[in-house]
Amino acid sequence: MKSLDANLRLSRRDADVQILLAHKPSDMLTAGDASSQAVAIARDLLHLCDTRVLHGQDQAVGDELGTLLGLTPVAQRVVTDWALAGKGRALWLVGDRAFKVQTVLTQPELRLTYTNDALTAGGPA
Structure with missing residues (x-):
């Protein structure tokens, strides 16, 4: 450490x-x-x-983040509700500002980053 x-x-x-x-x-x-x-x-x-990217988390982890990082109730709900509702969603904390961010990948990016081929093809995991 x-x-x-x-x-x-x-x-x-x-x-x-x-x-x-x-x-x-x-x-x-x-x-x-x-x-x-x-x-x-x-x-x-x-x-x-200085920049923290908080993807969707369950309520227990959201509570932990709220305590450790001093999240407002609204920011905590973004992490435990909105960010869980779709891929690529996260709360970005940049300095003292918070942003809801939806990441959208292009087709070439999707091909490069999709790692579940074996799962969706029914092959061995």
Whole structure:
């Protein structure tokens, strides 16, 4: 966790773009014991990121996001309702602003990113 934290801080100086990905916020908080330095760093990482993309989540994770990120009730509902209702939907938090975003892929992008061929063709998974 220390090296990731240091790398993120250096990326600002070097104008690098860093991307962190987690299925839910608590994934990052399992880096150690609740009172450990690693968990404290992980909690800070959530606040160091200037842009956060929150895809649809169930209510429990939405509540967790609301608590950890200070989401308004409206923003939390976007994550737990609207974003779950369709592919490519997410709440983007950029600085102190929030945006509902619907990503639309072109046909070439769909061909490149569609990974469920084996499932839909009835082949082995």
